[in-house]
Amino acid sequence: MKRFGLIGHPLGHSMSPLIHTRIMAMAGIAGTYELFDIAPSRVQDAVPRLMRELDGFNCTIPHKETLAAMVAPAQAFGAVNTVFRGAGYNTDILGFRTCGIKLAGKNVLLLGAGGTARMMAHECRRAGAKTLTICARDAARADGLNACVVSYEHAFDATLQPDVILNSTPLGMWPNAWNMPCAAALLRPGIDVFDAIYNPCPTRLVLNAQKHGGRATGGLRMLVRQAIEAQRIWNPETAFDTAAIERALLPELFVEILRHSPLHILLTGFMGAGKTSVARQLSKRLNLACVDIDHEIETHCGCSIAHLFKRAGEAEFRRIERDLAQRVLTRGESSVVAAGGGLVISKENQKMIRETNTLVLNLDAPFDILWERVAGCPNRPLLQDAGQARELHAARRSLYLDFCDANFDACGTPADAIHARLTHAGN
Numbered sequence: 386m387k388r389f390g391l392i393g394h395p396l397g398h399s400m401s402p403l404i405h406t407r408i409m410a411m412a413g414i415a416g417t418y419e420l421f422d423i424a425p426s427r428v429q430d431a432v433p434r435l436m437r438e439l440d441g442f443n444c445t446i447p448h449k450e451t452l453a454a455m456v457a458p459a460q461a462f463g464a465v466n467t468v469f470r471g472a473g474y475n476t477d478i479l480g481f482r483t484c485g486i487k488l489a490g491k492n493v494l495l496l497g498a499g500g501t502a503r504m505m506a507h508e509c510r511r512a513g514a515k516t517l518t519i520c521a522r523d524a525a526r527a528d529g530l531n532a533c534v535v536s537y538e539h540a541f542d543a544t545l546q547p548d549v550i551l552n553s554t555p556l557g558m559w560p561n562a563w564n565m566p567c568a569a570a571l572l573r574p575g576i577d578v579f580d581a582i583y584n585p586c587p588t589r590l591v592l593n594a595q596k597h598g599g600r601a602t603g604g605l606r607m608l609v610r611q612a613i614e615a616q617r618i619w620n621p622e623t624a625f626d627t628a629a630i631e632r633a634l635l636p637e638l639f640v641e642i643l644r645h646s647p648l649h650i651l652l653t654g655f656m657g658a659g660k661t662s663v664a665r666q667l668s669k670r671l672n673l674a675c676v677d678i679d680h681e682i683e684t685h686c687g688c689s690i691a692h693l694f695k696r697a698g699e700a701e702f703r704r705i706e707r708d709l710a711q712r713v714l715t716r717g718e719s720s721v722v723a724a725g726g727g728l729v730i731s732k733e734n735q736k737m738i739r740e741t742n743t744l745v746l747n748l749d750a751p752f753d754i755l756w757e758r759v760a761g762c763p764n765r766p767l768l769q770d771a772g773q774a775r776e777l778h779a780a781r782r783s784l785y786l787d788f789c790d791a792n793f794d795a796c797g798t799p800a801d802a803i804h805a806r807l808t809h810a811g812n
């Protein structure tokens with residue numbers, strides 16, 4: 386039985402044991418993967434011992450640089466994340482490289498100037514990027530990276546026209562999943578985006594890049610790939626099928642991340658788009674709680690939506706809807722949530738939703754198809770007149786499209802499409 390592991394401090398919730406166990410099982414390697422939480426003051430003693438006792442190990446924050454000085458730097462770029470027989474490697478860079486972002490001849494915008502950014506800047510130079518612009522809060526950190534360094538505000542001014550955006554900052558990382566590291570206006574058709582964040586996966590940046598016609602890859606893929614590359618180094622005699630490992634692992638990791646980091650997947654769209662039934666199907670497939678905000682309102686008020694409109698008026702309905710939606714979207718358990726069609730229309734509600742860990746997915750369809758589905762439904766007080774309903778749909782459709790992080794065709798099989806997009810983020 387081979388023994389591998391990870392050193393770092395603190396280790397918190399590391400996904401590496403799960404990832405490595407699965408990779409070893411798929412590749413037929415008999416091995417274990419353990420966590421070693423080692424404080425900086427003990428690294429000098431611990432590393433020689435681990436080198437003797439283990440068949441190889443990974444290293445994470447804050448030891449990557451320390452380790453680079455302690456082992457033979459085979460392929461380390463100043464930061465070691467993999468050790469094998471006394472030599473240090475950096476498989477983060479291999480993981481990033483094998484994600485296949487085309488950098489040659491491109492104008493690259495790199496967000497951030499920390500350790501991951503240094504690795505990415507190195508890779509941009511190696512691959513022959515045309516220009517490299519780094520947005521950094523602290524310009525001094527980008528010293529020596531051979532790039533044009535600008536202040537971070539530039540990430541939010543739409544005058545830059547990069548071909549590629551690489552995010553190495555924590556902007557958009559759980560528990561601030563609503564955040565974006567750059568202006569949405571930079572996300573033009575054809576752009577290539579890589580986001581090193583893997584929680585949530587996908588991030589709003591990844592979804593929004595795809596929504597605007599770009600390609601986007603999330604950090605979960607890099608995480609899996611750096612682990613495969615470490616296993617390759619430790620087990621040079623073994624063949625690894627990267628595509629098969631990803632197919633099996635990405636959906637499993639997606640669910641695992643949602644289990645410990647509450648995130649809400651809010652389905653929006655016009656009446657009849659199928660929000661409730663898609664939410665049900667999706668929640669089953671992802672093994673998540675399913676909440677229907679209209680249903681919450683009816684339970685809370687003890688009457689139907691139609692009755693509430695009649696009894697208290699639309700304004701009162703909206704107030705109750707906002708309160709309950711806020712409660713649902715701040716629950717400490719991940720869920721798939723079906724919104725009522727009017728929830729995301731007001732600016733106030735949009736702001737409230739953006740302050741929670743919520744990804745907004747829209748189900749879009751032309752009016753005639755929706756009308757066929759819902760005409761005459763007694764519990765939809767806003768659908769009693771075809772002309773008015775058509776106008777309402779026309780007024781709302783672009784609001785839905787603007788506000789959502791991803792848009793799906795409500796006429797196809799949206800639950801399948803959403804599942805595929807979320808669990809293989811960045812394909």
Ligand code: S3P
Nearest residue numbers: 655656657679725726727765766
């Ligand atoms: C509404 C949509 C309904 C319900 C209420 C108001 C709207 O939900 O919340 O009748 O303003 O679009 P569905 O979209 O689930 O039908």
